[in-house]
Amino acid sequence: MGIEALAESLGQNILTTTLGKLIGWGRGNSVWPLQFGLACCAMEMIHTATASVDIARFGSEAMRASPRQADMMIVSGRVSQKMAPILRTIYDQMPEPKWVISMGACASTGGVFNNYALLQGVDKIVPVDVYVPGCPPRPEDLLNALMILQERIKAQGITPRS
Amino acid sequence: MSDSETGTIGQGVTVQRTGEHGAFGGELLTVNFGPHHPSTHGVLRLIVDLDGEQVKRLTPVIGYLHTGIEKQAEALRWQQAVVVTDRHDYLSPPINNLAYALAVEKLLGVDVPPRADALRVIMCELTRIASHLVWLGTSGIELGASTMLMYCFRERDTILDMNEEISGFRMHTSYIRPGGVMADATPRFMDMLDKFCDKMPGNVDEYEALLTMNPIFRSRTIGIGRLPAEDAKVLGATGPMLRGSGVKWDLRKNMPYSGYENYDFEVPTSDLCDCYGRYLVRIKEMRESVRILRQALDRLPDGPINVDDRKVLPPPREELETSMEAVIHHFKLFTEGYSVPAGDAYAAVESGRGENGCYVVSDGTHKPRRVKFRAASFVNLQPLERMAMNHMVADMVAIIGTADTVLGDCDR
Amino acid sequence: MIADSLIVERGISAGDAWITVSPETAHDALAALKGEGYRLLVFLTCVDHLADSSRPKWPGRYEMVYQLRNMDSLEQLRVRAFVDGDPPHVDSVADLFPPANWDERETYDMFGVIFNGHPDLTRILMPDDWVGHPLRRDYPVGGETVEFSEEHESWQTAPEKA
Numbered sequence: 101m102g103i104e105a106l107a108e109s110l111g112q113n114i115l116t117t118t119l120g121k122l123i124g125w126g127r128g129n130s131v132w133p134l135q136f137g138l139a140c141c142a143m144e145m146i147h148t149a150t151a152s153v154d155i156a157r158f159g160s161e162a163m164r165a166s167p168r169q170a171d172m173m174i175v176s177g178r179v180s181q182k183m184a185p186i187l188r189t190i191y192d193q194m195p196e197p198k199w200v201i202s203m204g205a206c207a208s209t210g211g212v213f214n215n216y217a218l219l220q221g222v223d224k225i226v227p228v229d230v231y232v233p234g235c236p237p238r239p240e241d242l243l244n245a246l247m248i249l250q251e252r253i254k255a256q257g258i259t260p261r262s
Numbered sequence: 263m264s265d266s267e268t269g270t271i272g273q274g275v276t277v278q279r280t281g282e283h284g285a286f287g288g289e290l291l292t293v294n295f296g297p298h299h300p301s302t303h304g305v306l307r308l309i310v311d312l313d314g315e316q317v318k319r320l321t322p323v324i325g326y327l328h329t330g331i332e333k334q335a336e337a338l339r340w341q342q343a344v345v346v347t348d349r350h351d352y353l354s355p356p357i358n359n360l361a362y363a364l365a366v367e368k369l370l371g372v373d374v375p376p377r378a379d380a381l382r383v384i385m386c387e388l389t390r391i392a393s394h395l396v397w398l399g400t401s402g403i404e405l406g407a408s409t410m411l412m413y414c415f416r417e418r419d420t421i422l423d424m425n426e427e428i429s430g431f432r433m434h435t436s437y438i439r440p441g442g443v444m445a446d447a448t449p450r451f452m453d454m455l456d457k458f459c460d461k462m463p464g465n466v467d468e469y470e471a472l473l474t475m476n477p478i479f480r481s482r483t484i485g486i487g488r489l490p491a492e493d494a495k496v497l498g499a500t501g502p503m504l505r506g507s508g509v510k511w512d513l514r515k516n517m518p519y520s521g522y523e524n525y526d527f528e529v530p531t532s533d534l535c536d537c538y539g540r541y542l543v544r545i546k547e548m549r550e551s552v553r554i555l556r557q558a559l560d561r562l563p564d565g566p567i568n569v570d571d572r573k574v575l576p577p578p579r580e581e582l583e584t585s586m587e588a589v590i591h592h593f594k595l596f597t598e599g600y601s602v603p604a605g606d607a608y609a610a611v612e613s614g615r616g617e618n619g620c621y622v623v624s625d626g627t628h629k630p631r632r633v634k635f636r637a638a639s640f641v642n643l644q645p646l647e648r649m650a651m652n653h654m655v656a657d658m659v660a661i662i663g664t665a666d667t668v669l670g671d672c673d674r
Numbered sequence: 675m676i677a678d679s680l681i682v683e684r685g686i687s688a689g690d691a692w693i694t695v696s697p698e699t700a701h702d703a704l705a706a707l708k709g710e711g712y713r714l715l716v717f718l719t720c721v722d723h724l725a726d727s728s729r730p731k732w733p734g735r736y737e738m739v740y741q742l743r744n745m746d747s748l749e750q751l752r753v754r755a756f757v758d759g760d761p762p763h764v765d766s767v768a769d770l771f772p773p774a775n776w777d778e779r780e781t782y783d784m785f786g787v788i789f790n791g792h793p794d795l796t797r798i799l800m801p802d803d804w805v806g807h808p809l810r811r812d813y814p815v816g817g818e819t820v821e822f823s824e825e826h827e828s829w830q831t832a833p834e835k836a
Contacts, residue, residue: 135300139327139670140352140433142304143396147422150415165300180673182801183297183305183326190298212345215337216808216816217330217800236433325799330816332784333808337815368688495745498714498773517748604728607688608741608752610716621741623721625728632809636717636741640780641773673799 120257127171127197128253131246134170134194135163139177141204141236148239158246167193172249173226174242178206179219191226199253201245202228205235290318293655297326301404301659304669306643308658315654320647324640327673335633339599340366341439343630347620348434350635351671353393356385357613359438361620362633364519364609366440369602369624372571376563378442379521384455384558385428385437386520386611387551391462392421393614394544398469401541401663405482407472417465420458427451441575442568452559459556466548473541483537487649487661490535497645501616501638502547503665506540508533513612520611525554537664544666574600599628608636615639615666635674639667680706692752697738700755701765704740708770712742712751715771718778720785724811734758736787740767757787766792784809 137145148155155161164170167190179187191200202222205211208231210220222228229252230245237245296307305326311319331350335343347362348355360382367374374382395414402410422432428451429435429444437444447455473479489499494507504511512529514522530546532539568575576595577588594600604626610619616638623632642665649665650658680703683694695703721737734756742751757764766789768775778789779798786807789795797804806813 136298137304139304139329140349143352143433146396146399146411147415147419150419151412152416152419178327178329180326180328181804182328182799186297186326210817212349213329213331213334214815214817215330215334216814217328217333218817220818238432325797325801328799330808333813333815368690371688495713496772498771511745605687606690606721606739606752608690608716608750617716619716619741621717621719621739625723625726631723631726631728632719632721634717634719640776644773644776 118257120259121254124254124257128250129159130162131158131160131172131199131250131253132162132164132170133160134167134173134190135165136173136190137176138179138183139206141176141207144236144239145174145176145203145242148242153239153243155243155246158243158250160246167191168195170194171197172199172201174201174203175207175222175226175228176203176236178204178211178213179222179225180217181219184219184225187222188225197253197256199229199249200226201230201232201242201249203232203242203245204237205233208233211235295658297323302662303400303667306662306667306669306672308646308662310655310658312655315656317650317653317655317658320650320658322643322646324643324669325673327669329670329674331674332633332635336630338630339628340602340630341595341599343633344436344439345434347635348436349670350674351613351615351618351637351639351668352433353396353668353671354386354389354613354615354618355434355436356382356389356438357611357618358620358635359436360386360520361609361611361618361635362622363438363440364611365607365620365622366602368607368609369605369622370440370574371603372441372569372574374442374569375566376521377446377565378567380558380562381443381447381567382438382520383522383525384447384555384562385425385435385443387554387558388421388424388455390614391548391551392418394548395421397544397614397663397666398473401660401666402473404659404663406478407476410469410472413465413468413472417462420454424451424454424458427454441571442566446567447562452562455555455559459552459559462552463549466545466552470545474545480538482657482660483541483664484534485536485538486653486657487537487664488535489645489649493648494535494645497648498641499616499645500641501612501614502540502543503616503642503645505529505531506543506664507535508539513610513617517610519609525557527554537660540664540666601626601628602630610636613638615668615671616642618671635671637671637674639669639672640674643667643672687752690750690752692754694733694754694756697734697755697757697764700738700740700753701767701770704742704753704767705770707742707751707753711744711746712749714743714745715767715774715777716741716743716750718767718771718774718781720781720787720809722785722809722811732756734762736762736785738764738781738787761786761788763788763790765790766795768792783807786810 202208207222230249232245291312293310296302297305307323309321331346334346347358395418399411399414426432429437491507491509494504510531515529527550530543532542572591581588602624606623608621610617619636621634625631649661681693723732736757738755740753781787783797
């Protein structure tokens, strides 16, 4: 095979891209969530994983029980003052890069429970990437949040998180 | 500490606790289990002393989902507090609403019309099924039958769609409130309910086909987590925990409320007293709930869905344009709320987990003095040590699973 | 019914029968009632009557409430006992009714009532190092201030006249 023929056949089979885009594409389409159910929103999170909504279409069906294997923490429900240090510990145990979705009104702001027992927003202890409104949000809302997060991950590429 | 001591939980319920040394001469190993653990149904934390693989001591640590719901209810008005009742046992919101509504109605001295009662029964039974489905699905996953989750949540989705149709919200419906219900059932809801009642028994057959004779499931549940009837009674267990120990006790039958005495249904029990018995009870309860739903649907009376009391519920929209009095009532209700006569009342209803009660104290103002929820999970967690003693660690998962505790309910 | 010497007052509230006993004899009264078939303690709790104007004079600030049920005759009875003091003291009934164990821990946690003779009187819902007893009426609801809300000030502070 001559060199021209080789170049021609390879040219049809090779795509060029930047490393950042490739990594972003890979990361964005395989965000593994941490299996971390707190309260009511956890039920809707399970609904998101089941057949009718099927989070697997977006590559996030692999709910990991161990924070060491997870990329994304879905804070699904209210975080009490007693739970807050544990949540932070789990977050710290997740390897970089990691993302947080704050699911529902309670996790985002405290919701209807504006009182002594609850952390008024999980963003006081961990950085949150996407907030999902609702009490609890519909499964579709969570999917939407995941898609927003995926866009962001893809755009981020290899640049480290600021 | 001696090598072996007999600890008492009280009242003749004893657990054989061992001291610092295990039966094989090794040391006891203290293991922390949770609060973030995939099989503890939320944020339950257990501190377990193990002798090899055997559980020798078990201490539940709760409070990781303490939401201050009782305090919050004191800061809200009577009709606003309905919203927080939804969220304490988040698997059965209408049943919590009902307990609160019944207690407040007792104090107000009002009786809701028959149609409201029937709609309340429909919502409660739908919720009971939905709650059992979550239990069945998650327990299935924990005991190695992952398919269960997909099957169960398929039907749960149908129920949540019905919730949405009747109240506009999937989970926390706040549908049942003091004085009646939020809205009337739509024809589409009736249609959906009719279809659901036709299909559900077949779906329960499907679940049973997957689990009831499944050798893995049977060997992981039969004989595991035994709770004899006498112990269950003494330890205050209610709901399927008590019925799974062979005690025929169901508030819907024994102390009927909301017109449950008019429905023909069985109270399933099982004499096995173990995890499998509790599984059988819940499966049968789903079938009985469908029976109640069918009867309620066929006999749904006509008429108003709210009490005709302008002091408790706002007047209909049409009246606002013609009646000054209606406008005043409307204004008073939405700025100040209604006041409840001083006194206290306790109302108990049967939720998917057991006796779900609400104790309200009024000081005559427009806010509750005290709202106390008698949470079934809180009491049903206490026999855990009795059930898990001398079982393997893996069996503990089955025991926690079939105890079906909701930590939101437990911690409030 | 138990001996009249134990009963201070009796009545019916919204259809529920109740008796009041003195806190010193509460344990004896409950033991006697248990002997008469009221074997299930449905719940045990406390009500704080601080600045409660629905009665001219309350016998004590804290009202202990024991709801009993006879599971055979389906009778229910509410037993009340008024206690005062800081912290208030009352005898534990965990030896009579095992479910009271956690209920008493919760009441201790939330109201600061000391139960004499309780096997393990520690906080159950709040973290161990928590200061204060949240369900007391002079404990603020807490949370964050909500702008433009009618209860703007009262969120953070204790109720009036407390």
